[in-house]
Amino acid sequence: MRFARLCASWLAAALIVAPVSAGAEDGYRLWLRHAPRADAAQHRIGPVTLEGSDSPTARLARDELQRALATLFPGQDGANGMAVVLRRIPDPHMREGAFRVAPDRGVVRITAASDTGLLYGVFALMRELGQGRPIDTVRLDEAPAYALRMLNHWDNPDGHVERGYAGRSIFDWWHLPDRVDPRITDYARANASIGINGVVVNNVNARAMMLEPRYIAKARALADTLRPWGIRLYLSARFSAPRDIGGLETADPLDPAVRAWWKAKADELYAAIPDFGGFLVKANSEGQPGPQDYGRSHADGANMLAAAIGGRGVVIWRAFVYAAENTEDRVKQAYSEFQPLDGSFASNVIVQVKNGPLDFQPREPFHPLFGAMPRTGMAMELQITKEYLGFASHLAFLAPLFEEVLDARTGRGGTVAQSVTAIAGVANTGSDRNWTGSDFDQANWYAFGRLAWDPRLPSAQIAREWAAQTFSRNPDFLRAVVPLMLNSRAAVVDYMTPLGLAHVMGTGHHYGPAPWVADLDRPEWNPVYYHRADATGIGVDRTRTGTNALAQYAPDIAQQLAADEDLLLWFHRVPWDYRLRSGATLWQELPRRYDRGVAAVRGMAATWATLAPHVDPARHRSVADFLKIQTREAQWWRDASLAYWMAVSGRALPPGHALPPHPLDWYQAQRFPEAPGE
Structure with missing residues (x-):
């Protein structure tokens, strides 16, 4: 939905391709690799100077930019090039962390009212340069949407x-x-x-x-x-x-x-x-x-x-x-x-x-x-x-x-993003x-x-930024890897929790499929609590004839959610022969979603295999290994889940869908005490 807001400069930036490094990498440098640019000789980069502050944060900003420029544009002596000036200026109208980056008569100026703003401005400039943009075209005027942007460590x-x-x-x-x-x-x-x-x-x-x-x-x-x-x-x-x-x-x-x-x-x-x-x-x-x-x-x-x-x-x-x-x-x-x-x-x-x-x-x-x-x-x-x-x-x-x-x-005056004052993320x-x-x-x-x-x-912009800085600026690489990333979460939904299913994961580790678990002390710890499948149907009725959870939303939003087939089984209990808008029954659509998810993961693995020329061998092999695991486990999710739905519904799979290779009791007998994160 956000493609209209993507910057036209991406296309130009993608044309600047860094040479592929033959050396092994281990991922420690994250998106801050600053891989040398193939067009480095075409740019004259001058010195970096700091004005208006000499705090530890301001000095970090200056030193960070100096190191990045030396890596992105190697072999330059800094003379007669475009200088970069970091300047802290008093501006009561600038929010904490806000900054501006602008070229001005042969000088790139990064200005902010705080030292932290200078640091953010430096990293923003590096982000653009890391994607291949010419330094004299970078113009930014940014402020954070939220005052508090935090990580929660469950350590x-x-x-x-x-x-x-x-x-x-x-x-x-x-x-x-x-x-x-x-x-x-x-x-x-x-x-x-x-x-x-x-x-x-x-x-x-x-x-x-x-x-x-x-x-x-x-x-x-x-x-x-x-x-x-x-x-x-x-x-x-x-x-x-x-x-x-x-x-x-x-x-x-x-x-x-x-x-x-x-x-x-x-x-x-x-x-x-x-x-x-x-x-x-x-x-x-x-x-x-x-x-x-x-x-x-x-x-x-x-x-x-x-x-x-x-x-x-x-x-x-x-x-x-x-x-x-x-x-x-x-x-x-x-x-x-x-x-x-x-x-x-x-x-x-x-x-x-x-x-x-x-x-x-x-x-x-x-x-x-x-x-x-x-x-x-x-x-x-x-x-x-x-x-x-x-x-x-x-x-x-x-x-x-x-x-x-x-x-x-939300139906109550704007979007979810507009209703909050802070964002927190559980760290990984x-x-x-x-x-x-x-x-x-x-x-x-x-x-x-x-x-x-x-x-x-837009998610597409974020994916492109990350992939270009982390792996390669090559246009062919980005054209392949960005769609792979954007479609990956939908694939997981399909092979794990299609059509509004939820919390059908294994007990304790939450890793593999276990929709059959029903013997835990507390009802809401059991996956059966969240799907309630039996011979008559599947899903949780959260309309006014059931728990009425829909009533907690604004009326117009509740109506939209109730009609969303991707959340069908979250809000409704329906018979197996319930007919979707496509004309297919639920029992026909459910295995189709599972199979679509497995096929998507196989496609991701095939796409990644073609990208070996653009990624160092160690990281390419590591990603390929994980995609092999994901392919096998997506199939496991599909097979174990369908084996259970077949058993509780008393139905055979619709034509065109392969039977699970094992009976249900085989999947139920699997144990994973070595699963991390218990």
Whole structure:
């Protein structure tokens, strides 16, 4: 939907092709490789100078640009070329982080009202040059759409990463504060290059000990490393900390002693980390403690912490809540608990809402809370790590998913993107040398940062930017790889959760298909809760004749969602012979979708095989290996799922579709204790 906004300069930039490197690469440099340009000799690049500031951040910006230019345009002495001037200028009308880049009489000027803006301007210029644009044609005037653009790390102090598929945590708590791994600087640099300005360094399932003095000292060392790159550090706080480590008998947010404890703890944090960003809190969800343990509301809990922090930072309160004792449809619970509290939260509280009402599924409708709390600061939480989309094994470019929800109209005054004040992403980084487990998962980190900066960016532009900087500027390569990326998430939806199916993944690891699981203690932990298939039909009725979850949306949006066949089984329970608008029955369409997904992955693998001349051998082989895994596992998803639907419906597959090679009990017997991210 956004192709009309793509820049015409792409075509010109694509004509500048860097020579293919014969050397092996390991992916560590991400999209900041600055591969030498084939047309380097045609450009005269002059010196880089810094004016108006001499802060650590400004010096980083200058040095970063000098190194990039030397790599992009090798062999130049810097004399008599187009100079680049970085200048900090007082401009009260420029937002924090805003910058301008413009050629002016033989000089490229990067101007900003803050040092962080200069840094962002430098990275923006490098992004354009990395795609092949001539330096004297780059003209940019940008400001971030949101003041807070942050990563949430689900990292534990022992190094294990919950839902992490790229090795262990990059935060080495054991050796902090005496040693900060140099990798943290490279991590901060990568984040700054895409405009990320906040990092929560520990798991939302928080340990109270993270607020003890020895951990505050460790966090301070991390904060000192992140700060020059324009990044503030945040901590996930366990709500019961006053009781767990503070010696109190209660964590009641209205208890004066509890309030005093949190105020003292906030003062301690700000004494150590003056620019501490604030707390992220998961409360009364999945067994975590919270204010409801004491008969208080989410607003009571959040406002207590907000008062402790005051004007120094923010409290980010997650709206991902569901409880075993609550028999309401799980997808309705967050709206039911939070929407009545609109206007009750303090001004420095941000309610953080997942993109959909369930849990980061390959496809689900946008969360009904977006647009429904106009008097409350809201953040959208996206998942960069692909917990439900094949971990790091499957190629699934998430920008189209992110774009789908950002562009969704709430029916309550604009789009989802316009209804939020901050963007958060669950990070996918780890100790693997290439940071994200597979090379293409780097693109999701990149896409998150770019859309958090500007939610209007088209997925195609983001894919092209990333691919050109990460792999090759060659036009033939880009013409093949960009469509591959753009279509990849739709393929995952087809072979995992077609037609509005959701949460049919295996228990615990959420990796492979397990729509048959029905024996877990809590009903909403069982995949059968989300499809309810039997001989009569399949799907969940969320209309007024069922759970009425549709009523949580604005009426015109509810009508659109109810008619969306891609979400058919999310909102409706229908018989197997239900006829779609195409004329096909549901039972005819379901295997067609599964087969389409498998075929799409085979096509991705075939396309990638043709791109070997444009990519270094090591990374090309690594991607090819993962696509081989994805092809096999897409087939497994298709076969296991259809075997189950055949069994519960009592139907044979329609003509033209191959039978699963194994009986259902074979698929049900598979176990994967080695699956990462448990």
